Amino acid sequence: MRVIIDHDRGTRPLAITATLAERILVRIGDLPQIDGIFAVQRLRMLGDERPEQIERHDPRPAEVGLRLAKWRVGDLWGYVVTEPLPVGEVRYGRAEIRKMPDTDAMAELTDAPSVTVSAGATKAYDLTLPTVQCSALKWWVIGKSKEIRRRYLRLDAEGRSQAVHSIGSKRGLGFGRVLRWAVDEAPEVDADWILARRWMPEGYREGRTSLRGIRPPYWHPARQVTCVEPAWD
């Protein structure tokens, strides 16, 4: 299978590290993709206040045009980025999130004789969600360090981001908090090395196949094709 790599002048292999202060709340094997994170920031830069809310029904979700190297296989393309690699010991756990109807407020503000908290719209629940805990997540990309630092992550001198301070789900509840980001040159890797470490369209190499997104928004049905699994060392 013929793969074409497109990249702008000045792009280099880079290693991006997010040192984590909190557990990430995601399905196992579904850790956040770095180009997905950049795409959300890019949409915000373009003035979209709610970029996470791309409609599932939209048959052609917007292309955000990230300034990263791209791979092309036939009609398919994506960015030259690896899957996320957890650093250090990885522990899988769970978090419990409680949502309760405020029955005291209901007693005061409604004239209803009762409220059902075991079923229906006002059901009280303890949601148990899977978490991944590790000291950092690392991705490799081919891109421009300055562009990533200044535009996509908006890093200060200490590596704190003004744009991406949490990753994964339930960020509003403090999960996936990133302590600091680092964007370092990685001359030891190249595009082939990176593509070997991401899901690629079926036929790219031998291996187990699965339906996967190939570029942001990864979750969108229009982005999903049969892919072959990555091969980590």
Next chain:
Amino acid sequence: MIDRQTGRVDLRVTLLQPFHHGAGSSGTTAMLRTKPVIDPETGERYDVPYLSANSVRHRIRASAAWHAIRTAGIDDGSLSRGAVHLLMSGGSLSATGSSVNLRQARRLAELVPGLALMGFSAGNRMPAGKLMVSDLDLVCAENRWRAPEDVRDDGRSGTPFGVWVDDCMSTRKSPLGDDDVRRLLPAAEREALDDDASKRLAKSRRGERSEGDPESLQAIYEHQILVTGAGFWGDIHYRGLDALERAALVAALSWWCIGEHADGRPLFHLGARESHGWGRAAIEFRGVTFARPAERPSDLRPVAPGARPPELVAYEEHLREHAAEIRAMLQEAA
């Protein structure tokens, strides 16, 4: 163009009373909620007490709701259960189908900026919130590696978390031991109680164990607590807030605030048993608004008692002016 702000407010908390935020019990002891923290250097795991962001967010959401309800003059008994659930807990999806009612979600967010701030579910739409609250983490040695610079300089950050944890015993005495209370009971019940008490006394004199009468025993229970003086740190990130949403946040924080400490820091109740005086805390707000070329201070903090900043006045006027539409929209969306 709408003036939108993005930024962060750092919170530095000192407990002025014992604190409990529970997660289950062991025997008769209510345990503190903990979360795993793994030291990246040693790989050691610690289960460190904290106050969950879920709890802090609920305080903000409920405070924003109560402020909006009282300001808009919505009468007691006038809302549906769904509308109260939407305001106080974020609501739930109540419709299905592929046609998403954008108009309703947009109008609801405009009318009740507190909902836009926190996010909500209504109809078949779930607009995301704009407020990202962190857990409030204990200032202690196990958390030191992940604490901000100023927290690492705090003298408490070298102390193991166990130093801050204690047990507090409480009792709940049955009122039936009080003769004045017993007189309120029908004579037959009073005599039965006296009879039981006589039997227990006789058993006790014979050295036999008595099963006791659960109604007249003193119940002892314990709470695991963090002691007075413990510190927390955390933050609130906000994104793209317009003037009304900013004012809604200030109004919520001010509603939640219970006064001012001697040093000027606002006081709040955190965690459980606030009616027993627990969880009283002084919180310092240090805000920045992310803006280029330089960050500028954020004014997102509770307003001093009696202060009426123009943004808050405008927000309250908005709520009063649209009170009827707010009530109708809440009922419709829920």
